[in-house]
Amino acid sequence: MLDYGLFRYTSKEEVLEKSIRYWNPGKTRFWQETGVDLVMGRREGYIIHDIDGRRLIDLHINGGTYNLGHRNAELIATLTTALEYFDIGNHWFPSVARTALAEALVNCSPGMSYAVFAPGGAEAADIAIKSARYATKRRKIVSIIKGYHGHAGLSVATGDDRFTKIFLSDRPDEFIQVPFNDLAAMEAALKGRDIAAVILETIPATYGFPMPAPGYLQGVRDLCTKYGTLYIADEVQTGFMRCGQMWGWQVFGVQPDLFIAAKGLSGGLYPIAVCMLGERAGGWLHEDGAAHISTTGGGEVGCFVAMRVLEILQRPETRANTRAVSEFFAEGFADLIRRHPDVVVGLRQMGTVMGVEFDHPEGAVAASRALYETGVWAIFSSLDKRVLQFKPGVLMSRALCEEVIERFDAAIPRLRALIAEMKG
């Protein structure tokens, strides 16, 4: 009996059956068919448990949502304390919590002047696009083929066909896509001087973290400057120290005009996202501050959690741990690749943002499954199933990192067999 007080199930089968019936038949079935029968139960740090009790190390961390671990004790304490006095608040009025968080964010985001809050990353991307349109009085947006910025009205239009066509939400006339790492294509798109913004994940996550070629991001920045286009950095997965500095764009030395962050800002506890605006992109806040409204965007208790998230991230120890984790896996994968060159063929890495490459177009799907069976949860890249997203949290301990590599090693024979099957 699975008893959660407000509701109960007799078994995992019942959960799955009702999940198909009432929640999402497609998604629920997909995972059963993929061999990943996870229903998350207890969770702590970087460990999640299936409701049946099976333990998994979480290397998916939902793109950085659990960057500081699941149910981080300091964050829980912060949220609990904040709840003694605060709630979501009223978005119409100035608020102590929202103002404090906005100040904290501006202080750790060179070149930015304002923080506009949202309940999620997709809405933050919409705010970014709207802000750029306001500032430039242009309508068109350029994004990267296989880029991903969420599924709200405007953000979804920047993304893959798979997510737009089904809802008749593609807008090819306003949303143009160019290949990643191709400056010539970018210039061709911008030189008509009718593009409001380029929106770019600093390292495209859902595409499997292909690394920007040396000079590419700066090249895009320069083109934007040249053609009067704003540069929107999507830091939803690359922010929060995951690349080794607070924001990924800092690591690559490029200055965006505005950028968005989400996931990790929530501490995994209370949804919050942000669009950071430079002076120019923030112009509309002066003309009509209520032009964009979100009742739950910047909920006050969430602001407290986010303040603590920023504080933890800026501790020297966190910085050190981030680097330790990245160095450890750099070395660990170099070794894995040496020993299993027929299976694991490459590692794309910037700090704790990693993509593991396999020698098969669907290799990462098999890897997700083999790892899942061996006690590790890491998700393949939806838009490049050759690459496994490998995203250790910045606070991961040495012991757990060692365990990950050991388990990865132990999963190789199974993975090899699965790939052989697929090659058929």
Next chain:
Amino acid sequence: MDGGKPFLTFAQNPLDGVMERARWAAGAFAELDRATTLRIARAVAEAGHSRAQADAEAAVRETGFGVVAHKRLKNELCSRGVFDTYAGQDFVGPLAEPDRRIVKLARPAGVILALTPSTNPIATLNFKAVLAMLTRNAVVFSPHPLAKGCSIAAAEALAEAARKAGAPDGAIQVLREPTIPLVEAAMSDARVDLVLATGGPAVVQAAYRSGHPAYGVGPGNAPAYVHESADPVAAAKRLVDSKSFDNSILCTNESVVLADRVLADRLLEALRQAGAHVCSEAEADRLRALLWNAEGGFNVTGALGKDAAVIARAAGITVPPSTRILVVPFAKVQPEEPFAREKLAPVLGFARVDGPGEAGRAARAMMRHAGTGHSAGFHGRDEAALMAFARAAPALRVAVNVPLSQGAAGFGTNLGPTMTIGTGFAGGSALGENLRPDHLVNWVQIAQAADAEPARFDHISPWRAEPLLPAEAPISYSQGNPPGGPVGGKRAPVPGVDLPFGGSAVTARGPAAQDDMAALRAEIRALVLEELRAALQTA
């Protein structure tokens, strides 16, 4: 109105980051070879040595305990001195013992939590840091709150030296806000492998209760037996030198002189000549009232580690300003006599005994209260008397014809130079010797059959010269598998892109908020200090 004091108090656990960082450091450190290890240890020792004077001044300024010149000397001895003592020994391996068909590989303890006291804050810190570096351990310092400022500054300097010499990141760290609950939490933190406790009995007890292996040291209370075979003038000089050294702040200082009756008067005269003031009974009463409160607690703020003349003045005793120590004769060497207890101040008890038998009994009587397993001194030439006294006195080191403060701590004797004195089983400690580097490592013993051809490992080293996790390096960046073949996990620097891990300083707080935080911290600090003083006084 919202305001005034913060009406919400947010819990924080600053241990997490520190301990995790230490674990990474320990893991990387344990793989380093001996040459690199020695380079790191030497750099740390030299850093401590070069700061000796400034650190001594800072410690005296902050705590009010001791004498700058003497602290400087201890800081030097506990840095370069300790390094030189052990640099020739191998705490890394492999060490082959062909005759025994055994080869040994050092396995460091891992993460050491090192508590340092207010009395010898920097000497202890230098000592433990050098020992930890020699043995490839990561060390997290927990300084006594009364000596927090100077200890943090010194620990940071040592950490910087270690970092520059190629130590793994986080090999030396320090807890910045060492409140009592935090220190307790640190002691029982699962990521700690070994606790090195130097401090009061409460701290040592807590270390042993922590559930981790621990080396704690009990309090001292050393008898110094002056046998009739001694030269009273030489003995008096050593006693005064020792008692005045850093104003008796070392736990190895003499507490009570046990003088053979036949030379007692000559010894008292010699003590006077050497700079002691011998108190009258009335003066002794006034001094007793100054040094101990009604509950028997020692006067930490007014007397601990203070100059003899300062203490005398406070007790209303007129002495020349050159007075180096105060000597207090008393009749009964029993624990109920406060002067028979430990005095971390230049105040020396003085009692008359009839030969080694009574000296041994007196030693046991005074050490029953405190000091069991610690130190004792002997002055004289009679070996039989020395043996009888050493057998009877419940000390684990008996230093002969030397100033005990230094001698029992291994300075001027061949006991290991130390700031951590093991008081042994009788003193409630797992350690019966002066703490040495070899106490901080285990050895993997590779054992062949006793009649096997001895394996030769001389040409194999399992260690590396560069840490996996150097303190300074760009963060890992790799471009994966470009067309044309896998590059594996090999890291490619990004041309033209600066990738410092650190990068520009980021801060989440504005200047105003920082001021508020500073004020709040100052308030907390004052509270903690008050609490601590009270605790020390009633201990």
